[in-house]
Amino acid sequence: MTEPSAPTRFAPATDPDRLRYDLRAWLAANTPADWHEELRTATKERFRAFNIDQARKLRAAGLLATHWPAEHGGGGFSFREQLLIQEELVRADFPQPRLLEISLAHIAATLIAHGTEEQRAHLAAILDGEIWCQGFSEPDAGSDLASLRTRAERRGDVYLVNGQKVWSSYADQASWCLLLARTDPAAPKHRGLSLFMLELDSPGVELRPIRQATGTEEFCELFLTGVEIPVAHRLGEENTGWRMAQTTLAAERVFNTLELQARLAVAAEEIAAQARATPLGGGRTAADDTSFRQDLAARVAEIEVLGLLGQHLARGVERTGEVGVEGSLVKLLYSETLQKLTGLALRMRGMPALVDQRREFATSWTSGHWMIDHLKSWNWTIAAGSNEIQRTLIGERVLGLPREPQ
Amino acid sequence: MTTLTQIEPAQDDIREEFRASVRGVLRDTAPVHGPRAVWSAESVDADAFRQAADLGWLGLLVTERWGGAGAGMQEVVVVAEELGAHLAVVPFLSSAVLTCTALAIGGDAAMGARWLPGLASGQLRGAVALTGPAGRTDPELLDVRAREEGGQTVLDGKAGFVLDGADADLVLVAARRTGRPGADLYAVPRGTPGVEAAPQLCVDRTRRLCTLVLNDVRLDASARLPYTSEAWPVLADRAAVALAADAVGAARRALDMAVEYAKQREQFGRPIGSFQAIKHKLADMYLLVRGASLAVEAAAAALDEGRGARRLVSLAGAYAGDAAAKVTGDAIQVHGGIGYTWEHDCHRLFKRATFDEVYLGDPSAHRERVAGLLLDGQGPSTVFHQ
Numbered sequence A: 001m002t003e004p005s006a007p008t009r010f011a012p013a014t015d016p017d018r019l020r021y022d023l024r025a026w027l028a029a030n031t032p033a034d035w036h037e038e039l040r041t042a043t044k045e046r047f048r049a050f051n052i053d054q055a056r057k058l059r060a061a062g063l064l065a066t067h068w069p070a071e072h073g074g075g076g077f078s079f080r081e082q083l084l085i086q087e088e089l090v091r092a093d094f095p096q097p098r099l100l101e102i103s104l105a106h107i108a109a110t111l112i113a114h115g116t117e118e119q120r121a122h123l124a125a126i127l128d129g130e131i132w133c134q135g136f137s138e139p140d141a142g143s144d145l146a147s148l149r150t151r152a153e154r155r156g157d158v159y160l161v162n163g164q165k166v167w168s169s170y171a172d173q174a175s176w177c178l179l180l181a182r183t184d185p186a187a188p189k190h191r192g193l194s195l196f197m198l199e200l201d202s203p204g205v206e207l208r209p210i211r212q213a214t215g216t217e218e219f220c221e222l223f224l225t226g227v228e229i230p231v232a233h234r235l236g237e238e239n240t241g242w243r244m245a246q247t248t249l250a251a252e253r254v255f256n257t258l259e260l261q262a263r264l265a266v267a268a269e270e271i272a273a274q275a276r277a278t279p280l281g282g283g284r285t286a287a288d289d290t291s292f293r294q295d296l297a298a299r300v301a302e303i304e305v306l307g308l309l310g311q312h313l314a315r316g317v318e319r320t321g322e323v324g325v326e327g328s329l330v331k332l333l334y335s336e337t338l339q340k341l342t343g344l345a346l347r348m349r350g351m352p353a354l355v356d357q358r359r360e361f362a363t364s365w366t367s368g369h370w371m372i373d374h375l376k377s378w379n380w381t382i383a384a385g386s387n388e389i390q391r392t393l394i395g396e397r398v399l400g401l402p403r404e405p406q
Numbered sequence B: 001m002t003t004l005t006q007i008e009p010a011q012d013d014i015r016e017e018f019r020a021s022v023r024g025v026l027r028d029t030a031p032v033h034g035p036r037a038v039w040s041a042e043s044v045d046a047d048a049f050r051q052a053a054d055l056g057w058l059g060l061l062v063t064e065r066w067g068g069a070g071a072g073m074q075e076v077v078v079v080a081e082e083l084g085a086h087l088a089v090v091p092f093l094s095s096a097v098l099t100c101t102a103l104a105i106g107g108d109a110a111m112g113a114r115w116l117p118g119l120a121s122g123q124l125r126g127a128v129a130l131t132g133p134a135g136r137t138d139p140e141l142l143d144v145r146a147r148e149e150g151g152q153t154v155l156d157g158k159a160g161f162v163l164d165g166a167d168a169d170l171v172l173v174a175a176r177r178t179g180r181p182g183a184d185l186y187a188v189p190r191g192t193p194g195v196e197a198a199p200q201l202c203v204d205r206t207r208r209l210c211t212l213v214l215n216d217v218r219l220d221a222s223a224r225l226p227y228t229s230e231a232w233p234v235l236a237d238r239a240a241v242a243l244a245a246d247a248v249g250a251a252r253r254a255l256d257m258a259v260e261y262a263k264q265r266e267q268f269g270r271p272i273g274s275f276q277a278i279k280h281k282l283a284d285m286y287l288l289v290r291g292a293s294l295a296v297e298a299a300a301a302a303l304d305e306g307r308g309a310r311r312l313v314s315l316a317g318a319y320a321g322d323a324a325a326k327v328t329g330d331a332i333q334v335h336g337g338i339g340y341t342w343e344h345d346c347h348r349l350f351k352r353a354t355f356d357e358v359y360l361g362d363p364s365a366h367r368e369r370v371a372g373l374l375l376d377g378q379g380p381s382t383v384f385h386q
């Protein structure tokens, strides 16, 4: 058989077997070698350039933004095709442009659903590598996000913004920020918030990176002092920010899960391979250890269920545009499976997993540095609505239980 | 302040006084709050180490004959728990527990006379190299080999994850001899030609690990500890209990911090500790810390009194390892975003507890031993499987 020649651009409506076959050829030719090692010691600038480079490659092949409608420059692929593409990218260990995650998912969805014609111009910029961050949380407004205090006061054609944001991931790499701020302090707390597009090099924006438990600087504090945001950069109507933030973002999360699930599945295979190569003495390997086998099998079942749940919910989103309250299930299951799986991997490997590889950057949550991956899983159990909050939501909104005292 | 010579075993109030004095010392000398190095291991808390030496903690397991306190594991776990709680960087486990035990039980009088007084007083520091590149203690996974040549012993190979080994005055290296089961320990003094140490940066920065590469290292025939086989089970059990105690200390501190935070931090207009999700989590954490602490004390007492220790040691190892992992992880969760920052001690406690759990064996090995005792009427005699 001759080597297949990779197509240069993928399009929907190809036969799935053909699509898979072509993708594999493209990935074999386009996945950079040694990128793990390169990113390990990369500077922030280099990491950023690498991300943009990867995004360009995907874009040229029609593989960036596979779930956006074609009219906005997306792939327009069917749901099944998107799944297939994600799976192949993950299996080939193709480094995805993580810095563009928020741009491609959350920002794009918000712009497509609520943006003006002018605002949607950012969609094209995002395809060209425009990086966005999310400025929601504040020091005193985490779980109780709706109590946030950053003020945006209307002054003619601009809003004057003052306040402080925190934990904004990769804000120091971004040029734009999706900002949630209070426009009506007199209204009930959920009804006085608006969403803005904040250009980060505006005067009055100050940024301070914060070092994470992993040793690397990934999130930032954002100080906003007399920052002017043009009224044209407000998304949707004034004081409707909360609802937009809840619906659009929750729906997006479901699509993210599809990639994350594929990665977990691949990680479980990687852990199995490592177990076979981890000697226990007596001619046995970790793969012979009954308790490890049982644990790994339980995790694999969770990963499968997560896939089924994610697909089920994503189909619902395609039909109705909303994920509904069951989105909390996906978040709980993903984060806790990730936490248990990485903990299992680190204990199976033992001391070698505790040697710090001093990685400045990784592009996935299952990088194979299991101790750091394990620690990072707390990012998932804390952020985007902590798991405690998700459980309360499931109890109250799915099961109809009486509400907690507020 | 209570000094060790005043300690009489099995006197609870005296031990509590001892604990208070250990705590007091570490509170003043160990906490290295402030900017800490990101990509290097923390250096030894020199003041804490000096105090530990002056107060006799380093000689707890050494008999009075060699200048030690002649105390036991019940005192060791008091110190270990406080070291864990204070995230102290003091070569206690490596030198005072493992090296002193190995020499006291596996060595002979000449070795004792040569090393134990210095180790007990803190003038010398010892380390043990019990694992190879796989980081496990099974003899067949060791890489270092010993052979006899012209009346000398020659060591070759690589030891991994040697705690405090880079600047130790003495490293006891486990090596296999061709054609013999098990492994022996060899005394390798600092400066021996052919020994090279390379640091291994541990995710837990409070642990200073290294690999030791031994290349044609020639030692006197007397370098082999003559009673190594007697030392193995004692070494294994003491290591397990001391590590479990350190983990309990880290867990206790994480719990204290989480409780404090839950009382102060407000969301939705109320302290987060008023939410049942948090309150119940903290109650569970408390149960785990109390239980683990009692299990460790019981195991230490059994080791000191020489009764039923195998079972209690493994129960403590299994329970405390799991408990500390759960408690230190939950403490991060209770703290939310702030608990995920480098400045905060949450991650240090979590990493320290993880190290304690994984080093020289893990809870699954302990559970296996308990299951063996329960189901088969007997189990492997030590968790080291030596």
Ligand SMILES: Cc1cc2nc3c(=O)[nH]c(=O)nc-3n(C[C@H](O)[C@H](O)[C@H](O)COP(=O)(O)OP(=O)(O)OC[C@H]3O[C@@H](n4cnc5c(N)ncnc54)[C@H](O)[C@@H]3O)c2cc1C
Residues within 6 Å of the ligand: A133, A134, A135, A136, A137, A139, A141, A142, A143, A144, A166, A167, A168, A169, A170, A219, A378, A379, A382, A383, A384, A385, A386, A387, A388, A389, A392, B265, B267, B268, B272, B275, B276, B277, B278, B333, B334, B335, B336, B337, B338, B340
């Ligand atoms: C790695 C990381 C990245 C992040 N990235 C971003 C980002 O890019 N942009 C952004 O805006 N934010 C980001 N965040 C912030 C994140 O969304 C918040 O940390 C999260 O909402 C929790 O808020 P908090 O940290 O203030 O914790 P708190 O709200 O103070 O919570 C502390 C603890 O109390 C519990 N709790 C609080 N209220 C209740 C309740 N009613 N019932 C039961 N339990 C409760 C929580 O579950 C948690 O365990 C990030 C966080 C992390 C850790």
